[in-house]
Each structure stands twice: as C-alpha cells, then as structure tokens.
Amino acid sequence: MKVASIGLGLIGGSFALALQEHVLEVEIWGIDHNQAHIEAALARKIIHHKGSIDDLKNFDLIVLSIPVDAASALLPEILHQAEKECLVIDMGSTKNDVCEAVKNHVKRNQFLALHPIAGTEFSGPKAAFASLFNNAMMIVCEAEKTDENLKKKAYQILQKLKMQLHFMSPKEHDKHLAYVSHLSHVSSFMLGKTVLDLEKNEGEIFNLAGSGFESTVRLAKSNSKTWIAIFKQNKAEVLTSLKEYQQNLKEFEKLLETNQFSELENLLNSTSRIKEILAKK
C-alpha cells in the first residue's frame, strides 16, 4: 500500500509508525512544509521517502494530519488530485469545517473524516510513537458519505491498529469536544499564565508546585499554532463552554466570598461523579 502522509507531527508521525507496525507492505511518502520534520521523520524511519503536495497521484491512501485550518483549506485540492481508488482521511480535532469544505466536492465519497482520541502534550515527529492509537477511540463523522469499499478499507486498517470506532455527526463532535478537550486546553493555558504573572513579582514560586499543579497545566505545553486553529474553527462551541465554565467559577467565588461554606461544599460534592467516570477510563 502506497501512503502519502501529509503532516509529520505527533499524530501523522505516530499514524505512519502504526501503519508500518500493523499493515503489511506499506510504503510511506512524507510531506511537511517544515524541512526539519521531513529530516527527522526520515531519520526515525517514520517515512520512507520525501513526497510533494503537488504530486499525489498513485497513492492508495492519503493521510492529512495538519492544523485544522490548513486541512480545511487544502483538502479540496488534495481530493482533486487523488486517483479513483485512493482513500483520503483527515485526523483533525474539529470536524465541521473540514466536512463543510468538501460537502459538494465531486470526489466527496473518497474522503473519510476521522478524529483519534489520542495525543500527548508533545508535538513534532520526535514525539511520535507507534502505540499512540492502541485501544484508543477513533471518531468517524459522516460515514454515510464515503464509498463503501473505501470505508471498508479504512475500517480494516483501524481495526488492525486496535482502534474503537465511534460514529457521530460533525456538529455533535465539535460540541462535545469543546467541553471534554478544547475547554481543558483553555483552562490549562490560562492557569499557566496566571501563575507565570505572579512569578514576575514573587520569584521561585514554581519550586512549590506539586503534582496537582503539574497535572492541571500540563496541556499548556501544547503547540499554540495547532490550538489557535482549533479554537478558531470551533469558536462558537468553545465560547459556549468557556462561558459556562466562567459562570461556575463565579458561583464558586461568590459562595467563598460570602462565607456560604455548606453551599460551597454542596458545589464541590456535585462533582463527585467525576471519580466514577475517571475510574472507568
């Protein structure tokens, strides 16, 4: 199987490694506007050859793992170049814009919109590893719009990668992900900023930070370009979730400020189901 992997970051790089581990006879051409990524991906044998975005004929599979704004912009032309038997998949963290971008495309049925629920706070081909997708969930959007044979091929590959398929609409996807992923990133970035602001006056404050702080700001290490694109594409849902989060913080503040401690305890206890939920994961 000849594969073009466009985008050689954590996701694209890990997917290329996983393909090599689980799918027989895979040959991968890597494409990335960052030359250092190409070199690192060749050195780590994530890819076999350097490819070109202007030469996408003769592939069986084209994998798009680039920032979501670039994916929406480039997908129509990529799909245009894809030959009849070629499947094009995208792995971005938002799904509505990319599906909109090709909804009337003459080759719409060669595209499958995916989002793996897997990642780390690290980025680039050096952060890639083959087992990233093992047992992870893969969200599939608008599956009904993809050609049956190409879809079958995709599912066979994802099954070999031990991924669990979960089907939903792009709108539903973007709403839910705003709450369980994008909001966590906003929270982490701004928590990091709040403490960095204090550090300007208070010196070595980070010496005092324990594992709890580390856990809540871990996502602030994420790539800002990747995340700006996600916040931009999912603006409405991110803003809705952020407003609700701020209302809850305001409620906490009000109860503490006015010494309503038993109500504050009720508020904390109302989140206790999180224990069971995380225990199951």
Added chain:
Amino acid sequence: MKVASIGLGLIGGSFALALQEHVLEVEIWGIDHNQAHIEAALARKIIHHKGSIDDLKNFDLIVLSIPVDAASALLPEILHQAEKECLVIDMGSTKNDVCEAVKNHVKRNQFLALHPIAGTEFSGPKAAFASLFNNAMMIVCEAEKTDENLKKKAYQILQKLKMQLHFMSPKEHDKHLAYVSHLSHVSSFMLGKTVLDLEKNEGEIFNLAGSGFESTVRLAKSNSKTWIAIFKQNKAEVLTSLKEYQQNLKEFEKLLETNQFSELENLLNSTSRIKEILAKK
C-alpha cells in the same frame, strides 16, 4: 520513639509508614474520629495501637494531619497536653491560621509548622504509601519560634525521609500555595462541574474524553471536606488568585469572540515558559 499520629488519611498514614521504614524503633498510636480509618490503619500496620486525643502524655512526637480547620481548633489543647520533650508537628496545606492559633501559647516552642508538597487525589488510610514523601519538598514555617533541640530532632527525621527543607513565612506560604495548588483545585472542580452539567442533556459525553481532560479534572476527585477547610482558611489569597485567573479567561474569551487571532496566539505563547518549568520538575 513513641508517636501519636492524629489523622490517619493519605498524609498521616503515609507519614506513619515512612517513619516505620526510615526511623528505628518507632511505635505509633493512631487517633482518628473515623473508626473505619483506625481499623484500616491497624490492618495495614500503619499504626500499632489505637490512641486517644485525651491522652497525649508520654509521646516523643505528635503528628497532626487533619483538615486545616480542625488543626487550628485542636492544636492549642494538643500542645497543652504535650510533655516537655515532645515535639508537635502539623502537616496542613495552610499555615497562617494554625500559626496564629498558637502564637501566644506557652508551649509555642514545642510546635513546628510543616507542609509536605506531596499528595495524590486519593484519600484515607487505604491510599497511604511509605514513599509518598521521598525527595519531596517540606515547607517549614516560623522555624525560628521552635526550640533548637526539638527542631534538630525534626530535621533529622525529615532527612531520613529524604525530604528537602524549604523555609518561608506563613503568609508567603499561603499566598504561593493559593496560586500553585489551591487555584488548580478550584479549576479542576469547576471544570468537572461544567462537563457534568452538559452530560445531563448530552448523555455519553465522557466516552469522548481523552487523557487531556483526565489530567485537568484529576484534582476534582479530591476530598471535598479537606478542600472546603483549605479554601475557608486561605480565603483572601484563593479569591485573589481566582480573580486573576478569571481575568485571564475573560481576556481569552474577548480575543476569540472578536477574532483577534494573532493576539490570541501571543497570549498562548506567553505561557510557553511552562514547558521549561515543568521539564525541570
């Protein structure tokens, strides 16, 4: 060495286990108003005997690891009971109130105010483990008010436990901890609540949550009684840090709402030092 361990939760239980591992000939009496904690601590050999809060004569060391409101309330009487050679330490997450509570106490010099920067989101004696404090930081407040010999004894024990001492005033402690610990807990609890609220209408949203969400809400699993007491005692500093955090979230919201994406990217990039800081930890 005869030790009374008042409070047999994660901190008190782990400290008792660490004493047994690192200090020779330790005999521990456990005190807890929760009878199940006593039983679990006896079963796990965290303590050797059940003790009583009304019988604190004849100990070399009394360790207080209970919610911070209870610690401030009980410490004067505990110190009153302590014999001349007995050292009393407290391990609470706030330090100003507990130091205020005994500032004019006739036995003030037998007390040492401590706070280990160590913990997990779990609680109770079943969550205790001997290595919790290995290489962790131990904050020492108002060390100058403690008797030289008793202080030397304390430092020898903490050294055997491989802890790093860090000295600061109670006010400085409470301010810094508001930012690097207490605020992270507020953020986690309220992030958990925001997503739970959505779940009421949207069903299986948590299926979609990845490790990022898990990381940011992990602290929402913490014991609410413990945390209400901390928020109450450190109200002013927690409110200040929370207001600053909310201002940063509001700034994020405003930039996204008005499509100021390059400013938003600058805002995210302003937190990039978090990477270096966490890498060193």
